[in-house]
Amino acid sequence: MFGTALLVAAGLAGAAGPATAAPASAAPAASAAPVTATAVTLAATSRPTLRQGSRGAAVTTLQARLTALRYDVGGVDGIFGPSTHHAVVAFQKVNGLARDGIVGPRTWAALDRPVVPKPKYTHPGYSVEANLARQVVYLARNGVVVRILDASSGKASTPTPTGNWTVQRRIDGWRQSDLGLLWRPNYFYRGYAVHGATSVPTYPASHGCVRVPVPAMDRLWATIRIGTPVHVYR
Missing domain, CATH: 1.20.5 (Single alpha-helices involved in coiled-coils or other helix-helix interfaces)
Incomplete structure (x- = not known):
């Protein structure tokens, strides 16, 4: 289609x-x-330039395609809102495109022949992988990526540690840390967590944690639990 x-x-x-x-x-x-x-x-005319605020059949087509490719759109409703914007940015990151959240000729073309990421690690259930080079988070299951989320990791002065861990602790709500607010944090190493945030830039900007959009964390929350493997790599 x-x-x-x-x-x-x-x-x-x-x-x-x-x-x-x-x-x-x-x-x-x-x-x-x-x-x-x-x-x-x-x-x-079937592939107009789309951006946040666009509506209509072309947006529905875009959302359906991104959903089929496992990007976290949130729903197919024909409205280019924040979740669709972050899904487009995540797609552009994975495919080496400009991270502007605008669906123009190059992004449409890449949607025809996309890079299909694979997890580095295989587990019998769900696992989380933070790809720092691409600034995305993969939710994997049985060795297959089932969801791709836009993310922002630690900036150069406060880098996100790389390694292999599991979720050790979770908080279902806002957590006021010394460095800011964390929504539904999933701690994997000391005070480092994958968490929701109201600001998820296209580049590394956090104090060391891995940020994802608040609505994306809400959709991810029921899947992650204590003991879920977490892999962070470049």
């Missing part, structure tokens, strides 16, 4: 081929150019 407009364009163009080969007096030849032009228009 994602490439329907392009397939329609190809099909219409192909249908015009035999008519072009007919004698000049044949009626179908005269209609070949208008049909092809219409097909090109359909292909172009």
